[in-house]
Amino acid sequence: MPDADETAITSGISHALDQLVTLCTQPGDVVLVESPTYHLAVRILRDRPLKLIAIPGGPGGPDPAALSELIASLKRQGERPSLLYSVPTFNNPTGLCWSDDVRRAVVALAEHERILIVEDDAYRELSYDGEAPPSLWHIAPSGVVARLGSFSKSLAPGMRVGWITAGRDLIARIRTCGVMDSGGGPNQLAAMTVAAYCEDGAFEPQVARFREAYRARRDALMSALAAHLPAGWQARMPAGGFFVWVRLPAGMSSEALLPVAEAAGMSFVPGRRFFCDSRNGDDALRLAFTLYSPAQLETAAVRLAQAMRRCVSDAEERSG
Ligand SMILES: Cc1ncc(COP(=O)(O)O)c(C=O)c1O
Known part of the structure; x- marks a missing residue:
């Protein structure tokens, strides 16, 4: 379980991803993107002048050796990726779950290369054959992964309530950034409604x-x-x-x-x-x-x- 200071409430994953891109990238940065991937996340990334580069895939998720080679070749060209966007659990569109080995290898690589993994975990709650595998956030040291969760699939998309679980420094930046400071947070009424629903034991x-x-x-x-x-x-x-x-x-x-x-x-x-x-x-x-x-x-x-x-x-x- 994340501590309270490792979590921020958002207006869903779409908003969280936009927020992370605002805070963690500069124009022209390289962002690595699992492929195939959630097409509307690509739209959010394309709203910024970023260079999107597809991660080579293997049968259990991205191919860690090919990913390592890709990062090395980017570095030779003077590029250092800032983010890696992925849907490792019940992927949209493929349904694929990354294997345990791939999860650990990608986390280790991201830690070594100081690339922030953005783990879009929209479907974790909807597992049909036993428990979902541990999230990347769960297995990674603090600061390597920002996990994006949402009540859109497990409750109702119209509530527009989700969360980010990440390292304390990043969460502090998200909570105090201009747009959160100005409005006092995302939609408080929706967030409190979902909180009351969960506290009632209905979720x-x-x-x-x-x-x-x-x-x-x-x-x-x-x-x-x-x-x-x-x-x-x-x-x-x-x-x-x-x-x-x-x-x-x-x-x-x-x-x-x-x-x-x-x-x-x-x-x-x-x-x-x-x-x-x-x-x-x-x-x-x-x-x-x-x-x-x-x-x-x-x-x-x-x-x-x-x-x-x-x-x-x-x-x-x-x-x-
Ligand atoms: C992988 C993935 N991420 C995010 C979303 C959107 O989430 P939210 O409604 O929380 O913005 C979807 C919706 O289809 C999705 O499939």
Whole structure:
């Protein structure tokens, strides 16, 4: 558990990330970004004149050896990254959880290189197959990680209440920076409402209900994909969070598939939106399952399968 002086209340993760970028970067700084990643975090980072550089990925998360080499090559060019943005637990969009080895290696590297890891932990509370792995903040020495948490996924996005857990110096700077000093903090009414809800003991049972419902929806979607999609696709069973990341059969483009799928009555976010370099990711798409009933998810899988078959037959017709 963090101490009170290691935590600051924010208006959600989006606000916290913007705040960290304000306080911890200079124009022109290099920021390392896990890839693929939460596309709207990239929007927040792109509001500043920063150089975003994608971290090379491996099967258990970023590849620590490739990351180390990337940092070394940046240093040879006179660049020192100031931040590393990541979603290591139930990633948006992939659902991936970094392995324990990767967590420890990335933390050790960041500590050695004095890079602040921004750990976006939006989905930690929504784990479906046992406990979520320990956060990077939990395993790192003080000052290496700023962990961003939120009630958006575990309670209600409209509350706009979240928090940062970080080293005491950084938390003191966040609490006393101009925008917090001027307003006395983010939205006090919303924060006190969430605090009263938690003190009443209502939060834990609500999260347990979400977990149960979302686990059933995840399972329904995965079974429906297995039953209906044409051969050649791949997806990992996400152990938590909101999303299934589907790798399409060879040669299929998610951008080309989208209008066909929407005409059939379902939608998804094409993979390219989650990469800093939009030349990547066209072979994948993100499905969100938490808002829909198992029956709706089955219908969506049937429609996606129809759209995929249509794309294949259109391509065959074009090639004669
Ligand atoms: C990884 C991730 N971070 C942050 C957010 C937004 O969080 P908040 O509503 O707390 O700003 C989302 C919402 O989709 C998300 O997926």
